[in-house]
């Protein structure tokens with residue numbers, strides 16, 4: 001049903017898909033329903049949708065939530081969305097780049113904020129990183145993303161997909177996969193499989209760290225040189241040899257281990273010990 005509706009809208013407005021903007025529009029009714037159900041939306045919720053496209057998911061969100069604010073980069077979609085969603089008084093639309101926007105200006109005094117999106121795949125990781133690191137007061141992010149990226153987010157130590165993105169996401173959130181989605185659920189069809197994942201923001205970050213910047217720097221350095229031992233990979237932090245040895249000893253971590261074997265708690269311990277050595 002939705003497939004024909006989307007085709008009709010595309011034809012009616014003469015809309016031309018822009019591949020470089022990741023424009024794969026979701027047309028599968030069951031997947032659309034699963035996203036809305038998975039996001040657990042109530043009439044108290046303020047929803048931010050990134051990349052509404054022709055408004056298919058937006059319409060369902062508008063039916064379930066208190067308000068929806070959609071951020072769309074492609075100016076040619078703005079008049080389409082304005083006309084197609086004209087009946088909804090709880091809808092606002094912003095024609096901006098989600099990577100550049102200050103979400104606090106949208107959120108204002110809202111207290112129950114949820115992000116729901118079928119994200120453009122070319123900017124998935126930068127958008128999620130921005131939302132997490134800039135500390136916006138959202139409750140959850142329910143997003144459709146490329147399968148490989150979702151697997152990296154949910155991955156655990158010693159798994160091949162475990163890396164800096166797993167630790168960034170799990171530092172701030174619990175990650176739960178809602179469902180898989182095949183390419184046939186979109187027009188045009190992407191070349192990759194997709195996954196809907198829900199990230200529930202924790203009240204406090206998962207581990208206590210003395211310096212978040214240093215914590216993420218230790219993680220990035222450890223995974224930049226994935227095959228190297230931690231001892232070699234973390235030399236970029238430029239601690240003198242004795243302090244460096246002591247930090248590993250105090251954190252109870254063998255420097256011959258590789259970053260991919262460390263749990264988030266171990267990364268926190270190590271970065272806290274490095275912090276102490278750097279600041280004494």
Ligand code: SAM
Pocket residue numbers: 021022023024025026027050051052053054055056057071072073074077096097098099117118119120121123
């Ligand atoms: N939500 C629609 C759906 O599910 O059918 C469309 C999803 S489509 C995968 C991604 C949407 O994000 C497109 O409408 C695209 O124009 C928009 N987009 C791409 N880059 C963007 C950016 N940096 N900021 C905001 N929107 C963007």
